[in-house]
Amino acid sequence: MKKIRWGIIGCGNVTEKKSGPGFQKADNSELVAVMRRDATLAEDYAKRHNVPKWYTNAEALIHDEEVDAIYIATPPSTHKEYAILAARASKPVYVEKPMALNTEECEEMIKACEENDVPLFVAFYRRAMPALLQVKEVIESGALGNIRFVTTVHHKKASEQEKNGNLPWRVQPEISGGGHFFDLASHTLDFLDYVLGPIESVNGFATNQAELYQAEDIVSGSYVFESGVHGTGQWCFNSYKNEDWNEIVGDKGSLLYSTLQERPMILKDEQGEREIEVVYPEHVQQPLIQTIVNELNGESHSPSTGKTALRTSKVMDQLVANYYQKSGSL
Structure with missing residues (x-):
């Protein structure tokens, strides 16, 4: 069994x-190099995490002969650039989510990886987290019966940083692709794609209510999955509280769970309700990293690829299209 030697671009x-x-704790995996533009920060990260090499130039890391695969952990604005560079160097690519600034960039990344015959994976790690996989297990057990609809509600308070005008990159569309919706809702929508199948029809509305930044701060949407299941979502990032829950409803029962918060799931049916304990791993991406390492060694397939992530990007773009078409940036 080959040990996959990883290099990280953007060790934030x-x-x-x-x-x-x-990457260090997964079986048959090793982190051998990291890159950050600031030499002091790159060296500090390498020393603290016992990584033998550090770089300030992404291409130098990509072309290091002792690096087998590349993890891109920069903001979305540079995902396409680095993914294409890695693909052209024949290095497998694992990129943070959201996959890129928009659907078009995702398609370019997929094309580059296909042309260079390298796999492309995306960090929608909830597809492999044991805690969230319990949702899939409940659905497949038949406890909910035939699935009818799913409802998502996600509220988040505006930060003091945002209120003071010191904007984080996550609400700067030229860096992140949009607002908090792209960063946080992507996890929910991608996981729903995994457990309920692809979404085939989307209607959405996005606006900016609080006017703290240029990006959208509230998104409402409805969608229909290829399976016929209906879905609605409400994401508000100028609320009075932080809240995140989803409810999948069938003709025999329902399951209430959180995409982002470590708290018990609630399974309900006509006989009552019970809690299902949820425990997150210490390093939430490790289970997905293990599936990628296994695939690179020819053992199995990872559940989160460029093509699955592309579907999520398409849905997000459609949900906010009305807002960004007005400004001409989508």
């Missing part, structure tokens, strides 16, 4: 605990 906050250690 997401790599500190969520992903970075997962």
Whole structure:
């Protein structure tokens, strides 16, 4: 069994605990190099995480002969650039979510990887988290019966940083693709794609209510899955509280769960309700990283690819299209 040697481009906050250690702890996996433009920060990360090499140039890391595969953990604005560079170097690509700024960029990344015969994976890691896979298990067990609809409600308070005009990159569309919706709702929509199948029809409305930044801060939408299941979603990022829940309803019961918060699921039917415990792994991306390493070794297939992530990008673009078409940026 071959040990996959990883290089990380962009060793920021997401790599500190969520992903970075997962490359070191997964079976047959090793983190051998990291890159950050700031040399001091790159060196500091490498020393703290016992990584033997660090770079300030992405191409240098990509072309390192001791690096087998590339993890791109930069903001979405550079995902396409680095993914194409890695593909042309014949290195498998694992890219953070959202996959890119928009659907068109996602398609370019997929094309480049196909032309260079390298796999492309995306960090929609909830597809492999044991805690969230319990949702899939409940559905497949028949406990909910025939699925009829799913409802999502996600509220988030505006941060003091946003209120003071010191805007994080996640609400700067030229860097992130949009507002918090693209960063957070992408997890929910992608996981629904995984457990309920692809979405085939979408209607959405996005506006900016609080006017703290240029991006949309509220999105409402409805959609229909290829299976015939209906869905509605409401995402508000200027609310008075932080809240995140989804309810999948069938003709025998329903399941209430959170995409982003570690809290019990609630299974309901005519006899009553019961809680299902949810426990997150220490490094939330490690289970998905393991599936990628396994695929690169020819053992199995990872559930989160460029093509599955492309579907999520298309849905998000359609949900906010009315807002960005007005400004001419979509």
